[in-house]
Amino acid sequence: MRSDGQLHVLVVSQSIDALKGAWWPPGSHKDLALHYAGSLDEARTMLALEPIDLMIVSAGLGLSERLAIARAAFEQSDSITVHMKDKASGQAGLIPFIERVIAARQRG
Numbered sequence: 001m002r003s004d005g006q007l008h009v010l011v012v013s014q015s016i017d018a019l020k021g022a023w024w025p026p027g028s029h030k031d032l033a034l035h036y037a038g039s040l041d042e043a044r045t046m047l048a049l050e051p052i053d054l055m056i057v058s059a060g061l062g063l064s065e066r067l068a069i070a071r072a073a074f075e076q077s078d079s080i081t082v083h084m085k086d087k088a089s090g091q092a093g094l095i096p097f098i099e100r101v102i103a104a105r106q107r108g
Contacts, residue, residue, distance in 0.1 A: 008054070010056070011056050012055065012061070043069045054105055056083045
């Protein structure tokens with residue numbers, strides 16, 4: 001958690017539009033700063049601009065892009081954690097996965 005008291009979370013998914021607002025409306029959680037990216041280039045931009053603590057990568061992206069995104073995160077930060085969703089649970093499993101990862105991190 002950063003000095004602003006918020007956990008900065010970057011969600012990388014091709015389904016960003018479906019996640020924004022519908023999943024966790026902006027401002028609904030004061031202790032979270034949610035950031036979104038839909039590709040490797042967007043993830044790199046967000047990692048350079050924002051103090052990301054936790055990154056979640058959906059399974060909808062190709063494996064080589066997912067690995068490149070994880071690599072970019074670790075090259076940018078020594079303290080970031082990266083969580084990659086499985087393909088088996090499908091698109092319906094993305095939001096529950098995000099919620100579980102964030103809850104576990106907030107518990108410490």
